[in-house]
Amino acid sequence: MRIGIGLPAAVPGADFTSIGDWAAECERLGFASLSVIDRLVYDNLDPLVALAAAAARTARIELMTTVLNAGYRRNPVLLAKQIGSLERLSGGRITVGLGMGGWPEDYAASGVPMTGRGAAFEDTLETMRAVWRGETHGASGPVPALPDGRPGLLLAGLTPAGFARAAAMSGGWVAPSFGLPVLEQGVAAVRAISPGARIVVERYFCFGPGAERRADDYIAHYYGPAYADQVRPDVLTDRGHLHKEITRLAEAGADDLVLLPCTGEPEQIGLLAARLPTVDEPGTVG
Numbered sequence: 001m002r003i004g005i006g007l008p009a010a011v012p013g014a015d016f017t018s019i020g021d022w023a024a025e026c027e028r029l030g031f032a033s034l035s036v037i038d039r040l041v042y043d044n045l046d047p048l049v050a051l052a053a054a055a056a057r058t059a060r061i062e063l064m065t066t067v068l069n070a071g072y073r074r075n076p077v078l079l080a081k082q083i084g085s086l087e088r089l090s091g092g093r094i095t096v097g098l099g100m101g102g103w104p105e106d107y108a109a110s111g112v113p114m115t116g117r118g119a120a121f122e123d124t125l126e127t128m129r130a131v132w133r134g135e136t137h138g139a140s141g142p143v144p145a146l147p148d149g150r151p152g153l154l155l156a157g158l159t160p161a162g163f164a165r166a167a168a169m170s171g172g173w174v175a176p177s178f179g180l181p182v183l184e185q186g187v188a189a190v191r192a193i194s195p196g197a198r199i200v201v202e203r204y205f206c207f208g209p210g211a212e213r214r215a216d217d218y219i220a221h222y223y224g225p226a227y228a229d230q231v232r233p234d235v236l237t238d239r240g241h242l243h244k245e246i247t248r249l250a251e252a253g254a255d256d257l258v259l260l261p262c263t264g265e266p267e268q269i270g271l272l273a274a275r276l277p278t279v280d281e282p283g284t285v286g
Contacts, residue, residue, distance in 0.1 A: 001250040004033030006260035010044035014264025023054035029273045033062040035258045038069045040106035055090035063093045066174050067156045069101025071117050072110035076124040080131035087151045095152030097174040163189035172198030178231040187253035201254040204235040206262035207271035211237040218262040239275040
C-alpha cells in the first residue's frame with residue numbers, strides 16, 4: 001500500500017509560508033503523495049494554491065486533492081482551467097479527488113443550494129472533461145488539451161449513488177478519514193462495478209509529546225461536536241496503532257493511505273517517517 005502525507009494547509013496556526021519546505025522534505029523522505037483537504041469557510045489555504053506551492057518545490061511526488069469540493073464552485077470551466085494549469089505546472093503529477101462538499105456554510109457563502117447536487121456534480125464532471133480534452137474554444141482557439149487520461153481523477157461519496165459514480169466516472173474512490181465499515185462498504189460497491197478501481201483512504205496523525213491533546217484539539221476544532229467523536233478513534237498517535245491501521249486498511253482493499261497532520265510542525269514529517277513499518281516487519285505492510 002502506498003503511503004502519502006497531507007500538507008498542513010488546513011491546520012489553523014500553521015506557518016503557511018513553509019508549505020514548500022514541507023513538500024520538499026516529504027519528497028526527500030520518499031512519501032508517495034502529497035495531499036490537501038478542502039473547506040471554504042475555515043482557516044485554511046485553497047487546495048489548488050497549496051498544491052501549486054508544493055509543485056514548485058518538488059519534482060516527482062504525486063500531488064492530490066482528497067478531496068476538492070466541486071459542489072459550490074459554480075464555474076466548471078474555470079475550475080477545469082485551474083486544475084489543468086496545476087497539471088501543466090507540475091509536469092503531469094496531479095490526481096484530483098473531487099467531492100460535492102457537505103458543509104452547509106460553504107454552500108450558503110457561495111449562494112449555491114444543496115438540493116440537486118448529484119445531477120449538478122455530474123454535469124460539472126462532463127464539462128471539466130471536455131475542457132481537458134481541448135473541446136472548449138474561444139476566439140484564439142481551444143483551451144489546450146491535456147494528455148489522454150490527465151489529470152488523474154477520483155471521486156468521493158458515501159451513498160450507493162456516490163459509489164456508482166466513482167466507479168463509472170473516474171479512476172476510483174476516495175474514502176473518508178474514519179470508519180472501517182465505511183471503507184469496506186465502499187470498496188465492495190466500487191469494485192463490483194470497476195474491479196481495478198483505485199481506493200484512497202485517509203487517516204489523521206499526530207506524534208511526539210502531547211500528541212493526544214493536540215489531536216483532540218484539532219479534530220474538535222475542524223469537525224465540531226457533530227462529527228469529532230466519529231473521527232477521533234481512528235486518529236493515529238502511537239506506532240502500534242499506526243501499524244495496525246495500515247494492516248487492516250490494506251486488508252480492506254485500500255491502495256493508498258494518506259496521513260493528514262493535526263499540527264503544522266515540520267517535525268511531524270520525520271516523526272511519521274520513523275514510525276512507518278518496513279516490508280520485513282511481520283504483520284505490517286511496507
